[in-house]
Amino acid sequence: MINLSPVYSEIIILLFAVGLPAIYYLTRSEKALSIASLIGIIAAMIPLLIFYIEGSQSMVFAGGLLRLDAFAVAFKLVFLTVALYVTIASIRYVQGERHLAEYYSLILLATLGMMIVASSLDLITLFVGLELASLSSYALVGFRKADKRGIEAATKYFIIGALSSAISLYGISLIYGITGSTMFADIGTALATLSGMDPMILLAIGLLIAGFGFKVAIIPFHMWAPDVYEGAPTTITSLLASSSKKMGFVALFKIFLIGLIAVKADWDVVVAVIAVLTMTIGNLVAISQTSIKRMLAYSSIAQAGYILIVLPIGTEYALAGGIFHIITHAFMKGGAFIIVAALSTVTLGESLADYKGLGKRSPFLAFSMSVLLLSLAGIPPLAGFASKFWLFSSAVDAAIVPEQSWVLWLAVFGVINSAISLYYYVRVIKYMYVESGPEDPIRVPNSMLLAIAITVVATIVIGIFPSPVLDLCREAARAFFSGM
Amino acid sequence: MLENVPILSLLILIPLIGSILVFALGNTRKAAASIALVFSAIPLALSIFLLLDFHIGATGYQFIEKYTWIESYGIAYHLGVDGISVPMVFLTALLCFLAILFSWDVEHRTKEYMGLMLVLEVGVLGVFTALDYFLFYVFWEVVLIPMYFLIAIWGGPRRAYASIKFFIYTHVASLAMLITIMALYFEAKPILGYATFSIVDIASVSGNFNYLFQVGAFAALFFAFGVKMPVVPFHTWLPDAHVEAPTAGSVLLAGLLLKMGSYGLIRIALPTVPDGANALMPLMLAIAILSILYGSLVCLAQKDLKKMVAFSSISHMGIVLLGISTGSQLGIAAAVLQMFAHGLITAVLFMMCGVIQHKVGTREIPLLGGLAPKMPVAATFMTIGFLASLGLPGMIGFVAEFSVFVATFDAYAWILFLPIASVAITAGYYLWALQRTMFGPLTDKIDTSHVHDVNWYEAAPLAILAILIIFFGMFPGVVMDYITPSANIISAILGVG
Numbered sequence: 001m002i003n004l005s006p007v008y009s010e011i012i013i014l015l016f017a018v019g020l021p022a023i024y025y026l027t028r029s030e031k032a033l034s035i036a037s038l039i040g041i042i043a044a045m046i047p048l049l050i051f052y053i054e055g056s057q058s059m060v061f062a063g064g065l066l067r068l069d070a071f072a073v074a075f076k077l078v079f080l081t082v083a084l085y086v087t088i089a090s091i092r093y094v095q096g097e098r099h100l101a102e103y104y105s106l107i108l109l110a111t112l113g114m115m116i117v118a119s120s121l122d123l124i125t126l127f128v129g130l131e132l133a134s135l136s137s138y139a140l141v142g143f144r145k146a147d148k149r150g151i152e153a154a155t156k157y158f159i160i161g162a163l164s165s166a167i168s169l170y171g172i173s174l175i176y177g178i179t180g181s182t183m184f185a186d187i188g189t190a191l192a193t194l195s196g197m198d199p200m201i202l203l204a205i206g207l208l209i210a211g212f213g214f215k216v217a218i219i220p221f222h223m224w225a226p227d228v229y230e231g232a233p234t235t236i237t238s239l240l241a242s243s244s245k246k247m248g249f250v251a252l253f254k255i256f257l258i259g260l261i262a263v264k265a266d267w268d269v270v271v272a273v274i275a276v277l278t279m280t281i282g283n284l285v286a287i288s289q290t291s292i293k294r295m296l297a298y299s300s301i302a303q304a305g306y307i308l309i310v311l312p313i314g315t316e317y318a319l320a321g322g323i324f325h326i327i328t329h330a331f332m333k334g335g336a337f338i339i340v341a342a343l344s345t346v347t348l349g350e351s352l353a354d355y356k357g358l359g360k361r362s363p364f365l366a367f368s369m370s371v372l373l374l375s376l377a378g379i380p381p382l383a384g385f386a387s388k389f390w391l392f393s394s395a396v397d398a399a400i401v402p403e404q405s406w407v408l409w410l411a412v413f414g415v416i417n418s419a420i421s422l423y424y425y426v427r428v429i430k431y432m433y434v435e436s437g438p439e440d441p442i443r444v445p446n447s448m449l450l451a452i453a454i455t456v457v458a459t460i461v462i463g464i465f466p467s468p469v470l471d472l473c474r475e476a477a478r479a480f481f482s483g484m
Numbered sequence: 485m486l487e488n489v490p491i492l493s494l495l496i497l498i499p500l501i502g503s504i505l506v507f508a509l510g511n512t513r514k515a516a517a518s519i520a521l522v523f524s525a526i527p528l529a530l531s532i533f534l535l536l537d538f539h540i541g542a543t544g545y546q547f548i549e550k551y552t553w554i555e556s557y558g559i560a561y562h563l564g565v566d567g568i569s570v571p572m573v574f575l576t577a578l579l580c581f582l583a584i585l586f587s588w589d590v591e592h593r594t595k596e597y598m599g600l601m602l603v604l605e606v607g608v609l610g611v612f613t614a615l616d617y618f619l620f621y622v623f624w625e626v627v628l629i630p631m632y633f634l635i636a637i638w639g640g641p642r643r644a645y646a647s648i649k650f651f652i653y654t655h656v657a658s659l660a661m662l663i664t665i666m667a668l669y670f671e672a673k674p675i676l677g678y679a680t681f682s683i684v685d686i687a688s689v690s691g692n693f694n695y696l697f698q699v700g701a702f703a704a705l706f707f708a709f710g711v712k713m714p715v716v717p718f719h720t721w722l723p724d725a726h727v728e729a730p731t732a733g734s735v736l737l738a739g740l741l742l743k744m745g746s747y748g749l750i751r752i753a754l755p756t757v758p759d760g761a762n763a764l765m766p767l768m769l770a771i772a773i774l775s776i777l778y779g780s781l782v783c784l785a786q787k788d789l790k791k792m793v794a795f796s797s798i799s800h801m802g803i804v805l806l807g808i809s810t811g812s813q814l815g816i817a818a819a820v821l822q823m824f825a826h827g828l829i830t831a832v833l834f835m836m837c838g839v840i841q842h843k844v845g846t847r848e849i850p851l852l853g854g855l856a857p858k859m860p861v862a863a864t865f866m867t868i869g870f871l872a873s874l875g876l877p878g879m880i881g882f883v884a885e886f887s888v889f890v891a892t893f894d895a896y897a898w899i900l901f902l903p904i905a906s907v908a909i910t911a912g913y914y915l916w917a918l919q920r921t922m923f924g925p926l927t928d929k930i931d932t933s934h935v936h937d938v939n940w941y942e943a944a945p946l947a948i949l950a951i952l953i954i955f956f957g958m959f960p961g962v963v964m965d966y967i968t969p970s971a972n973i974i975s976a977i978l979g980v981g
Binding site: 374379380381385389392393396397400411412415416418419422423426427430433434466467470471474 | 556643647659660
């Protein structure tokens with residue numbers, strides 16, 4: 001009998017994902033769909049929480065292709081939490097649309113793909129998970145068939161996504177050709193014993209950076225992101241920004257910090273430069289945006305730049321900081337997009353000017369948006385400050401070693417960029433509280449308020465009491481580096 | 485009798501509770517203002533308690549509270565006060581209470597206004613009592629948010645520009661501090677053998693840091709705190725912020741927020757990286773003199789009364805930096821006294837700018853004139869404030885400036901003639917402004933028929949401040965007794981006699 005316990009959560013999600021159309025066929029009720037999805041997501045969290053609370057040992061599954069450890073648990077919890085609040089927010093956002101069973105089912109399938117990526121120990125497994133998540137998201141982006149913008153976004157997303165998959169697959173095949181393995185650990189060992197420079201490795205690294213660079217939308221592979229984020233249904237934008245992108249980072253961490261760590265000298269400066277460019281260009285372009293969705297999309301690009309500094313630093317401390325920032329970012333950015341979604345249900349536009357006077361029209365939404373934006377900017381005592389603090393401090397920490405001292409610049413650029421970003425985040429707050437606009441109060445659906453409240457409370461609580469999350473991140477980072 | 489009462493936490497907690505109550509219950513102007521007044525009066529009473537219960541002359545920190553906060557990184561909720569922080573805590577509680585009282589008639593969004601004033605108080609009190617870098621930084625940044633809103637919502641016509649400029653400028657400075665804090669943490673960790681963000685623990689080993697590291701760290705901290713003070717050339721956010729801020733906002737900005745900068749220098753930068761401080765003393769001296777002279781010369785050219793007072797703050801904070809740049813016992817103690825004095829005096833000045841704006845409708849000096857017969861009480865307070873600020877003997881401003889100058893002469897001898905020249909300039913612009921606004925014939929450029937004197941809620945804070953200015957001017961020893969022992973410790977760390 002195979003021990004299925006390492007993949008309990010995946011099995012639960014899979015069962016619910018394929019079961020949803022059947023449930024709809026039997027009940028003909030939209031409500032049943034969302035409730036079933038929520039039950040599925042919460043049920044899938046339980047084995048993970050038990051694993052974490054009991055402090056269980058890592059468990060390997062499928063002949064070493066998947067492993068459940070603290071790292072995987074941390075990310076699976078992130079993905080499931082995002083799925084949870086996106087589903088809650090969707091209840092009213094997509095009410096009355098066609099193919100709702102498929103909508104919820106695709107959210108679950110995308111989450112399943114991400115969870116596989118989090119557990120993967122092997123390039124092929126990782127690729128399979130990644131594609132499952134990507135294909136589901138392409139469909140979700142184009143979910144509103146009548147919406148021209150959505151269709152354009154979906155097409156763009158699909159073409160870019162397929163291209164980037166092909167590029168990364170090419171990189172993967174080169175790595176396999178050089179090292180004779182697709183397992184991260186074996187790749188790492190094989191590269192460590194390799195003597196001298198192999199131009200093939202450089203080519204493979206280049207292809208992997210490009211391929212996965214598209215997935216996480218780092219400069220210069222970011223062009224699609226603002227259009228897709230803007231065109232997608234906003235709940236799905238929230239999903240893309242908060243979890244789909246984070247899955248891309250999991251892949252980057254695994255490939256670069258385990259598979260390619262032996263040849264770090266070949267890529268660390270390049271990745272560092274990309275990180276700095278990504279945060280800087282993302283922030284500078286965000287300043288000039290007039291659509292809040294595009295502004296948030298560019299800010300997401302900038303935030304990806306911050307997280308990317310984990311790779312060139314490459315320490316356990318940095319990875320813990322990166323995971324921490326990924327977790328907090330999932331709440332902050334996800335929450336911000338859901339506020340935009342909530343406001344669009346009451347036909348408030350998506351341009352910044354539409355947010356004028358929101359402080360009077362909906363004190364709760366304006367307050368929530370302010371908290372999330374200030375947190376994104378890294379103002380204490382909110383979660384975004386705590387996570388940026390650990391992320392940037394890891395660069396200062398690593399810079400104490402003389403030959404690594406150049407990474408200090410990553411922290412310096414990080415904080416300079418934080419200051420730049422403050423400008424456009426605060427501008428939204430200014431629109432909401434300082435400028436006057438229409439005065440009629442806004443009522444948004446309660447389910448969306450609940451989803452927003454989850455993200456805001458998490459942002460404040462993690463900011464003030466970061467210890468539990470931080471410990472989870474440290475454990476995750478330790479598990480990541482040990483025994484791969 | 486108070487050993488077991490966490491008085492510092494209470495000081496911070498009570499305004500916080502007050503702000504929550506204001507947001508929850510302050511639906512009318514009166515309710516909001518009353519709650520705010522009560523919840524800023526309690527910290528004031530507590531701070532007086534703190535003054536009385538403080539063991540003068542005892543070295544080290546008192547009223548220490550320490551609880552683990554983020555264990556894995558050695559971050560603690562660690563509060564404590566010494567002779568330098570105690571006067572600042574008192575000043576904070578006093579000015580917040582008076583500023584709220586002075587804002588009694590704010591009618592535009594009173595609830596938010598009062599709530600934010602209390603949040604601001606929480607932040608400033610936290611800065612003056614935190615003994616953990618992480619906590620210190622959190623409070624430091626918390627201060628920015630309410631001040632941003634105070635300027636952005638209740639400010640003058642260019643408030644949007646001024647508030648964002650204020651926020652970003654001071655945030656950039658904070659970030660320089662943040663990186664330095666991280667660097668200090670990682671440098672101290674191997675020497676201490678454990679991870680801690682404790683300001684005290686890190687300072688206890690930081691003498692061993694490499695010389696270049698110390699110079700770099702001090703330069704970064706000097707930038708961070710210098711922007712906040714502000715010193716030339718990092719001052720440009722200040723006139724904008726001041727001119728646009730509502731009166732109470734200006735009072736707290738000049739009275740407290742600027743002090744955070746000089747307090748940071750004294751509490752953190754000097755004792756933590758003393759070699760760096762010693763190396764950069766000449767730079768500090770040069771910037772201090774530049775700020776003093778530049779600030780006072782620019783004042784001469786101002787037409788807007790409030791802008792003049794704002795620039796005079798640059799000059800007066802330059803005197804604080806001058807005291808610090810001597811590194812001597814007297815210099816540091818005098819700098820702290822000047823911080824205290826400037827807090828009291830500048831509050832009167834900004835309140836007077838507010839009164840004139842409010843009653844007359846303009847602060848343009850050329851349009852004003854001969855207001856004294858119309859508003860005799862206001863004219864009295866304005867005269868007291870201006871005379872105190874220009875350093876008239878008998879008032880606290882004189883004692884503080886004089887002590888700084890003595891320390892400067894001691895340390896740098898004849899260089900003193902440069903900063904001391906500002907005394908004459910300062911007297912010039914204050915007397916000239918007083919002459920042109922309050923005295924002389926009544927102006928015919930604006931309609932002054934409806935101008936009347938100050939209301940009770942304006943007169944009361946002005947009177948309290950005026951009394952304190954004169955009282956501490958007569959008995960400066962009362963404050964100096966608190967400050968001197970702690971200042972001595974810092975100058976001993978610097979190795980300056």
